[in-house]
Amino acid sequence: MQHNTHGEMQATKKAISWTLFILSYLFVEGSCQDFGGGQTQFICTSVPKDMDICAATLQNSMPGEDLKTTVMQLRETVLQQKETIMNQKETIRELTSKLTRCEGQSAPEPGPGGRRKETGTKNTMGDVSRGPSDTLAQLSQTLQSLKQRLENLEQFSRNNNSVQANSLKDLLQSKIDDLEKQVLSRVNSIEDGKPGLRNETEQRGRVESTLTSLHQRITDLEKGQKENRPLDKxxxxxxxxxxxxxxxxxxxxxxxxxxxxxxxxxxxxxxxxxxxxxxxxxxxxxxxxxxxxxxxxxxxxxxxxxxxxxxxxxxxxxxxxxxxxxxxxxxxxxxxxxxxxxxxxxxxxxxxxxxxxxxxxxxxxxxxxxxxxxxxxxxxxxxxxxxxxxxxxxxxxxxxxxxxxxxxxxxxxxxxxxxxxxxxxxxxxxxxxxxxxx
Structure with a gap:
């Protein structure tokens, strides 16, 4: 758009230059031809030294008419170019305004301490920008993290036969119980909102299977007498x-x-x-x-x-x-x-x-x-x-x-x-x- 505007402005400049050149011959005081229409305009015409100026002007009335037509056309061209430039400027202003708004919306305004100011409510179970598949993937990642911890706990228990490990297993099972309720609640809400999503249903099955496996492994690990740790440790x-x-x-x-x-x-x-x-x-x-x-x-x-x-x-x-x-x-x-x-x-x-x-x-x-x-x-x-x-x-x-x-x-x-x-x-x-x- 910037390239076209530049070309149009160059054309306008040329038109204005030609208009000024022609007008420099037209509107000169001292000549005497009336083109009619209620307005008297003067032209400058080259004539022999001894010839009457007005007579010479009348003899050349047809070229004067052609010149008048040319001037009117150039004037119309100038007006059209001027209108085009005004429209282009308005378009540029609109696009600049839209770009500014888009940039402002793409990065939320930071609050004190560089923190983002919120403009709406948030989902308490996941990022609102995420779709159902992304949310379930994140929950599955959480379960994978717990699974890895449980594997570490199993190894620790086998190597040390530690009563402390049994206490950790109890805590982990309690946390997985809580997480299971949240995961299943989240999956159900997704399926209720968008029924028939096969991928989400399959992923729900995988999540449930993982939870069941974790529960079983924790049950297998529970052996020996349990000991409560100090409340601040x-x-x-x-x-x-x-x-x-x-x-x-x-x-x-x-x-x-x-x-x-x-x-x-x-x-x-x-x-x-x-x-x-x-x-x-x-x-x-x-x-x-x-x-x-x-x-x-x-x-x-x-x-x-x-x-x-x-x-x-x-x-x-x-x-x-x-x-x-x-x-x-x-x-x-x-x-x-x-x-x-x-x-x-x-x-x-x-x-x-x-x-x-x-x-x-x-x-x-x-x-x-x-x-x-x-x-x-x-x-x-x-x-x-x-x-x-x-x-x-x-x-x-x-x-x-x-x-x-x-x-x-x-x-x-x-x-x-x-x-x-x-x-x-x-x-x-x-x-x-x-x-x-x-």
Missing amino acids: FQLTFPLRTNYMYAKVKKSLPEMYAFTVCMWLKSNASPGVGTPFSYAVPGQANELVLIEWGNNPMEILINDKVAKLPFIINDGKWHHICVTWTTRDGVWEAFQDGVMRGSGENLAPYHPIKPQGVLILGQEQDTLGGGFDATQAFVGDLANFHIWDRKLSIGEIYNLATCSSKAQIGNVFSWLESSIDIYGGASKWTFEACRQLN
């Missing part, structure tokens, strides 16, 4: 980046004018490990959030205000991280593996953390208790998550990172298995916080 595992796999803390947080939050994290997810935890309150989904999304650094959000944290943890190893904050001047500090890595101020100053909210592990909330986005989900392992309503000292944080006997537990929230519910295929496994330090 566990980790949460989020093996896949989904928008339905998460853990929920059973109680809310109190109003806090200062806090320290610490945890152990292990992840090699890329890009970004996701959201280890998010706390939302009515009217503010980002009351307190720890997130590393996309290629952005890890961030702490308080009342939607953002501070970038100097953490580097996506190397597949366990790391102990802590963040402290006080409402006075919004002063914050960030610790990795017991060492302060950064600090700052003016992070939501004089804004207390509000009570009566929902604390979620593994997902970022866009609405109170929901609105999860798979691209912001945490992928990896999380353990020993504690919250205090005060700023811990450097020594106290070092004791936590080095597993000192002087280490304390959170007075606002402490890491207990009975305090957390898990959903969507997330799992609990036995974990000794400092085992990797030995």
Whole structure:
């Protein structure tokens, strides 16, 4: 379209040049021929030196008529070209406007901290952009991950005859029971919405067969006396980046004018490990959030205000991280593996953390208790998550990172298995916080 417009503009320029050339001979004051029609126009005609100008003009009336016709044609051509150019400009404006709208819709507008603003409701069992086949494939991938873990558990049990392995098997069976209900519910809803989809029906059969096989293998593994592990000796595992796999803390947080939050994290997810935890309150989904999304650094959000944290943890190893904050001047500090890595101020100053909210592990909330986005989900392992309503000292944080006997537990929230519910295929496994330090 740009090439054609350029050609038309060149033609217009030529037409205008010819018109100006001809008019330079037409409208010159001092000659005397009237073409009629109520308007007197003057032309300049070459005549002999001694000849009367008006007589010469009358003698050449026919060429003057031809010239007038030519001028009118050129004038009409100029008007047509001008109209064409105006139409082309309007078309360009329309296409530019449409292109701008398309570009704006293709990439959602980022919110504070580089996070995407949601424009609609989300499916709590899968990414809304996925079709039925994609959703079932993702669920099958989840089952495959559980199957691999079970195989590892079998090998461990055969090699060690461990009572602890039996405890892990019980947990796994419980989680598979929950997952089976969700998978079958999802498949049924797909088939109800689109009856007669043969591929989905066949895949449902394969999923059910896999679940049955897993149940049977777990039953075969159950031998010996079971032993309950201590309530705080566990980790949460989020093996896949989904928008339905998460853990929920059973109680809310109190109003806090200062806090320290610490945890152990292990992840090699890329890009970004996701959201280890998010706390939302009515009217503010980002009351307190720890997130590393996309290629952005890890961030702490308080009342939607953002501070970038100097953490580097996506190397597949366990790391102990802590963040402290006080409402006075919004002063914050960030610790990795017991060492302060950064600090700052003016992070939501004089804004207390509000009570009566929902604390979620593994997902970022866009609405109170929901609105999860798979691209912001945490992928990896999380353990020993504690919250205090005060700023811990450097020594106290070092004791936590080095597993000192002087280490304390959170007075606002402490890491207990009975305090957390898990959903969507997330799992609990036995974990000794400092085992990797030995």
